[in-house]
Amino acid sequence: MATARTTAAERRRQILDAAVRVFARQGFHTCRVSDIADEAGVAYGLLYHYFRSKDEVLDTLFLERWDVMVELIEQVDARTELTAREKLAAITSFIIDSYRHDPDLMKVVIVEVTRAANTFGRTHLDAINRAYGSIAKIIEKGMASGELRDTITPQFAAMTFYGAIEQALTGWIFDMLPTGDESFEQIKGFVVDTICGGLDARPAPDPPAGV
Amino acid sequence: MATARTTAAERRRQILDAAVRVFARQGFHTCRVSDIADEAGVAYGLLYHYFRSKDEVLDTLFLERWDVMVELIEQVDARTELTAREKLAAITSFIIDSYRHDPDLMKVVIVEVTRAANTFGRTHLDAINRAYGSIAKIIEKGMASGELRDTITPQFAAMTFYGAIEQALTGWIFDMLPTGDESFEQIKGFVVDTICGGLDARPAPDPPAGV
Amino acid sequence: MATARTTAAERRRQILDAAVRVFARQGFHTCRVSDIADEAGVAYGLLYHYFRSKDEVLDTLFLERWDVMVELIEQVDARTELTAREKLAAITSFIIDSYRHDPDLMKVVIVEVTRAANTFGRTHLDAINRAYGSIAKIIEKGMASGELRDTITPQFAAMTFYGAIEQALTGWIFDMLPTGDESFEQIKGFVVDTICGGLDARPAPDPPAGV
Amino acid sequence: MATARTTAAERRRQILDAAVRVFARQGFHTCRVSDIADEAGVAYGLLYHYFRSKDEVLDTLFLERWDVMVELIEQVDARTELTAREKLAAITSFIIDSYRHDPDLMKVVIVEVTRAANTFGRTHLDAINRAYGSIAKIIEKGMASGELRDTITPQFAAMTFYGAIEQALTGWIFDMLPTGDESFEQIKGFVVDTICGGLDARPAPDPPAGV
DNA sequence: GATGAATGAGTATTCATTCAT
DNA sequence: GATGAATGAATACTCATTCAT
Numbered sequence: 073m074a075t076a077r078t079t080a081a082e083r084r085r086q087i088l089d090a091a092v093r094v095f096a097r098q099g100f101h102t103c104r105v106s107d108i109a110d111e112a113g114v115a116y117g118l119l120y121h122y123f124r125s126k127d128e129v130l131d132t133l134f135l136e137r138w139d140v141m142v143e144l145i146e147q148v149d150a151r152t153e154l155t156a157r158e159k160l161a162a163i164t165s166f167i168i169d170s171y172r173h174d175p176d177l178m179k180v181v182i183v184e185v186t187r188a189a190n191t192f193g194r195t196h197l198d199a200i201n202r203a204y205g206s207i208a209k210i211i212e213k214g215m216a217s218g219e220l221r222d223t224i225t226p227q228f229a230a231m232t233f234y235g236a237i238e239q240a241l242t243g244w245i246f247d248m249l250p251t252g253d254e255s256f257e258q259i260k261g262f263v264v265d266t267i268c269g270g271l272d273a274r275p276a277p278d279p280p281a282g283v
Numbered sequence: 284m285a286t287a288r289t290t291a292a293e294r295r296r297q298i299l300d301a302a303v304r305v306f307a308r309q310g311f312h313t314c315r316v317s318d319i320a321d322e323a324g325v326a327y328g329l330l331y332h333y334f335r336s337k338d339e340v341l342d343t344l345f346l347e348r349w350d351v352m353v354e355l356i357e358q359v360d361a362r363t364e365l366t367a368r369e370k371l372a373a374i375t376s377f378i379i380d381s382y383r384h385d386p387d388l389m390k391v392v393i394v395e396v397t398r399a400a401n402t403f404g405r406t407h408l409d410a411i412n413r414a415y416g417s418i419a420k421i422i423e424k425g426m427a428s429g430e431l432r433d434t435i436t437p438q439f440a441a442m443t444f445y446g447a448i449e450q451a452l453t454g455w456i457f458d459m460l461p462t463g464d465e466s467f468e469q470i471k472g473f474v475v476d477t478i479c480g481g482l483d484a485r486p487a488p489d490p491p492a493g494v
Numbered sequence: 495m496a497t498a499r500t501t502a503a504e505r506r507r508q509i510l511d512a513a514v515r516v517f518a519r520q521g522f523h524t525c526r527v528s529d530i531a532d533e534a535g536v537a538y539g540l541l542y543h544y545f546r547s548k549d550e551v552l553d554t555l556f557l558e559r560w561d562v563m564v565e566l567i568e569q570v571d572a573r574t575e576l577t578a579r580e581k582l583a584a585i586t587s588f589i590i591d592s593y594r595h596d597p598d599l600m601k602v603v604i605v606e607v608t609r610a611a612n613t614f615g616r617t618h619l620d621a622i623n624r625a626y627g628s629i630a631k632i633i634e635k636g637m638a639s640g641e642l643r644d645t646i647t648p649q650f651a652a653m654t655f656y657g658a659i660e661q662a663l664t665g666w667i668f669d670m671l672p673t674g675d676e677s678f679e680q681i682k683g684f685v686v687d688t689i690c691g692g693l694d695a696r697p698a699p700d701p702p703a704g705v
Numbered sequence: 706m707a708t709a710r711t712t713a714a715e716r717r718r719q720i721l722d723a724a725v726r727v728f729a730r731q732g733f734h735t736c737r738v739s740d741i742a743d744e745a746g747v748a749y750g751l752l753y754h755y756f757r758s759k760d761e762v763l764d765t766l767f768l769e770r771w772d773v774m775v776e777l778i779e780q781v782d783a784r785t786e787l788t789a790r791e792k793l794a795a796i797t798s799f800i801i802d803s804y805r806h807d808p809d810l811m812k813v814v815i816v817e818v819t820r821a822a823n824t825f826g827r828t829h830l831d832a833i834n835r836a837y838g839s840i841a842k843i844i845e846k847g848m849a850s851g852e853l854r855d856t857i858t859p860q861f862a863a864m865t866f867y868g869a870i871e872q873a874l875t876g877w878i879f880d881m882l883p884t885g886d887e888s889f890e891q892i893k894g895f896v897v898d899t900i901c902g903g904l905d906a907r908p909a910p911d912p913p914a915g916v
Numbered sequence: 917g918a919t920g921a922a923t924g925a926g927t928a929t930t931c932a933t934t935c936a937t
Numbered sequence: 938g939a940t941g942a943a944t945g946a947a948t949a950c951t952c953a954t955t956c957a958t
Binding site for chain 1: 951952953954955956
């Protein structure tokens with residue numbers, strides 16, 4: 073009799089986890105609140121004890137995940153021993169592993185928020201821009217140190233880099249790319265190689281002078 | 284001898300043009316059929332003389348535009364005097380000019396179809412893949428001729444290239460990039476430079492042998 | 495160049511005939527005005543040159559047919575050489591032959607008008623009652639002459655008689671009775687035999703005294 | 706200790722009862738779902754908690770009533786002490802009393818289903834035929850025992866019998882027959898007398914041999 | 917906390933009818 | 938006469954949200 077069967081926090085999490093599966097499967101606009109409740113095994117009225125609205129469920133899911141990602145980017149940036157390319161590789165790895173670990177959640181984050189210019193994307197524009205900004209800072213430092221070319225703006229480079237990752241995730245979401253551990257690792261390499269190395273053939277860049 | 288006031292084809296176009304504006308402004312899911320009709324200045328019943336449903340209006344808009352783009356890509360590919368990089372530059376230029384010329388239409392194509400994994404994106408997956416495939420062919424030839432590195436698959440390279448363009452368009456759609464003629468031209472260069480040249484600093488590639 | 499290709503009366507008839515087929519196939523409420531026009535091979539706007547409304551088409555079809563039937567009943571009644579049973583047999587034969595000759599029309603008359611208590615049946619109640627009344631008169635005379643029993647009212651007898659015929663037609667309409675010439679003739683006999691002779695087993699009635 | 710204000714079953718019944726009144730008054734096709742809800746004193750959305758569609762409301766009403774009738778017919782048939790005529794009289798009495806007790810419901814059953822050859826009649830053809838079949842069995846036994854003439858098929862006799870009853874109900878529905886207890890009882894007798902005794906005048910059938 | 921009955925705003929679609937050509 | 942584009946009234950149904958129990 074010591075522990076309650078289900079704590080409030082657990083119930084809330086139970087609903088959020090169900091919502092991820094339902095949003096990923098049916099899409100935010102197409103699913104019903106009762107679909108989420110069914111998936112969670114609770115009455116649909118209960119959802120309104122934990123969230124103000126259906127929108128708030130998606131907002132919560134997005135921000136939970138996005139904040140982790142932004143924090144990771146900032147932590148990576150703080151590791152001064154890494155080159156810019158290594159930092160970008162770390163970020164790529166983290167995001168792709170996030171998808172590998174919970175594809176439903178990442179699908180929801182991207183499809184329902186990040187790319188929804190008329191609805192949630194607009195709402196969370198600040199959060200999205202924060203991520204771009206953090207990446208841009210990494211690139212800016214790489215440019216300053218001479219590691220990266222400064223022929224484009226760091227902001228645009230950040231957008232392209234993040235866009236390449238998102239495009240890869242989209243490939244998985246649309247079943248255009250193969251899944252499987254090797255595939256995930258291969259694509260990680262592709263992303264960094266393409267963005268940093270470019271498509272053009274040419275001799276490998278000179279190793280940094282004094283190293 | 285006066286011309287007929289409005290032909291059937293003109294009315295149809297009138298409705299499609301109105302739909303573009305309304306979809307861009309409010310989003311497909313958020314707007315009402317009557318909003319389109321109001322914007323077009325016709326009774327909403329008339330929409331059903333020209334289209335089977337609201338969905339069909341969006342499908343029509345998307346395919347009209349997408350087919351033009353796929354055709355352009357194939358035409359570019361056929362110009363054997365161009366290098367792969369020049370072909371990619373031509374495609375980039377065309378798509379960005381498309382946005383510059385009719386931002387509402389491109390916004391609808393991207394936001395409501397291309398990136399809508401749970402609804403129209405899934406429907407038009409074949410059309411979308413046809414575009415990727417055509418770009419991949421260009422890249423494949425570039426790899427075969429030695430112009431491009433073949434360390435990644437042409438398919439992935441195509442996705443990343445197209446993703447970079449779409450990300451730029453998204454930047455304009457979200458008001459994250461400045462508009463204006465110079466900006467458009469600058470971004471064109473950024474896209475090709477980033478994708479082909481990469482972010483890494485290094486000596487310019489050796490000039491082709493016999494030139 | 496002497497005759498117009500199609501006279502107004504012919505066009506009108508063409509539309510009415512098409513309407514019969516469409517009403518029979520789809521039902522009055524379920525079919526569209528354009529279905530009738532398509533079946534007739536004319537533009538749907540033309541229907542409104544010949545009829546005030548969709549309702550009027552059905553009204554016209556019903557009254558055309560019903561008036562013929564009422565007139566037939568009255569003509570039969572006038573033939574004083576016939577017994578009541580012979581008169582009823584003649585009416586039965588006429589109605590069943592009407593169905594045999596044009597099942598669609600009779601289906602429409604019965605299903606869409608005669609039995610539609612909430613719509614057209616109420617509208618044409620007078621016409622319907624005129625038929626009952628004429629049949630009742632035949633029965634009344636049969637009762638007066640001693641040919642028929644007068645234990646029930648002529649009005650009720652007329653309803654039951656007509657109801658038996660309509661029930662037979664309904665059997666054909668619902669595919670519950672076999673079609674084919676013999677079947678039609680057999681049912682004619684059944685109707686008169688059942689209504690006049692009853693279901694009870696017993697000796698044939700005595701022949702009329704002085705005959 | 707107060708009882709719950711309204712149970713789910715009661716609400717459902719409340720809606721069904723309201724639907725009967727509305728269907729009888731306005732007809733199924735002519736009434737709106739909100740008319741039913743208004744009559745029941747509930748929000749129209751609630752109707753969709755208890756029924757999948759407007760159609761299902763009518764289906765439910767019909768089957769509820771029709772199943773009771775078929776069961777009654779079978780129970781009557783099982784009473785071996787009754788003659789066929791007595792069985793038919795019992796069925797007639799039951800159906801006419803059903804109308805007397807709830808004319809709206811019987812009107813809906815007949816007008817909107819039983820006689821609606823293009824819509825619900827077709828849907829419920831099996832149920833309708835089950836009733837005919839049970840009546841035909843009664844008649845068949847009567848023929849086998851020599852009580853009834855076997856000059857027509859039991860199936861046709863059943864149709865005519867049921868048709869006579871339905872015609873009587875139609876007479877009330879169309880206000881062509883007087884209402885009032887005596888009238889109901891009189892018509893009961895008329896139906897059985899007409900169907901069993903026939904219209905022809907003749908001596909009463911011989912009493913069964915050994916009685 | 918938990919339930920699900922109750923509410924009613926919101927919308928795509930149909931189709932009879934009109935009328936300019 | 939003939940056409941079919943144009944109109945807009947009419948309606949079933951969905952579903953987020955509330956709230957009594």
